[in-house]
Amino acid sequence: MTHCVDNASTATKTAADPAAVEAIAFVGAVLAPFFLNDPRTGQAPDAFAALAELDVDAAAAEWPFADESEARAALALMRAGLAAGADHDDLVWEYRRLFVGPGRLPAPPWGSVYTDHDCVIFGESTLALRAWMRARGIQRLGDERTPEDHIGLMLALLSFLAAERPELVDEYLRDHLLTWAPHYLEGLAEAADHPFYRGLARLTRATLLSMQQERELAVNLPRFYR
Numbered sequence: 001m002t003h004c005v006d007n008a009s010t011a012t013k014t015a016a017d018p019a020a021v022e023a024i025a026f027v028g029a030v031l032a033p034f035f036l037n038d039p040r041t042g043q044a045p046d047a048f049a050a051l052a053e054l055d056v057d058a059a060a061a062e063w064p065f066a067d068e069s070e071a072r073a074a075l076a077l078m079r080a081g082l083a084a085g086a087d088h089d090d091l092v093w094e095y096r097r098l099f100v101g102p103g104r105l106p107a108p109p110w111g112s113v114y115t116d117h118d119c120v121i122f123g124e125s126t127l128a129l130r131a132w133m134r135a136r137g138i139q140r141l142g143d144e145r146t147p148e149d150h151i152g153l154m155l156a157l158l159s160f161l162a163a164e165r166p167e168l169v170d171e172y173l174r175d176h177l178l179t180w181a182p183h184y185l186e187g188l189a190e191a192a193d194h195p196f197y198r199g200l201a202r203l204t205r206a207t208l209l210s211m212q213q214e215r216e217l218a219v220n221l222p223r224f225y226r
Contacts, residue, residue, distance in 0.1 A: 028159030081196025
């Protein structure tokens, strides 16, 4: 059962729990680069290389929040996807199909595409996140052309908040990230043809939902238009 928690007490709880803060910062920092970077031309070659050599059982046992069996299954998919083929052409093309284009993206990585009536980027939820960040003195992590509600940027922001502004983590999760990310990630897992991105979607979704349960966050889900 989900419980409503007073905002002030929740913020204090988050800020006062170093282990939880560290775990949240960790998962955000680990997951974000895979959503943001082309496997061949992006800026996360070390992250992809490390995952290709991952001890799945050991990593699943230590992965925060998510159920160990689900983490193992998801990490195994990711590792298998990196192990197949020396050049990973299929992985590169799948990243571009899912996140870049050209063509219609099967699971667009921006929140407002799902929550805005017109299914557009830079929609109302994007503007609400931008206003929330501005009111709290938080600088945007991407360039001006990239909506702030890109899943990769939002995971990176989650990591930043856990490390630098832990009192804001639960508010951010409840009001901005958990409102749409699990819905999107379910769609991404279905749309992905490559095991790496199916595993990434499953791991991220399981982690966020378990984080919500552990943090006892009551999330008001919007209407989804996609």
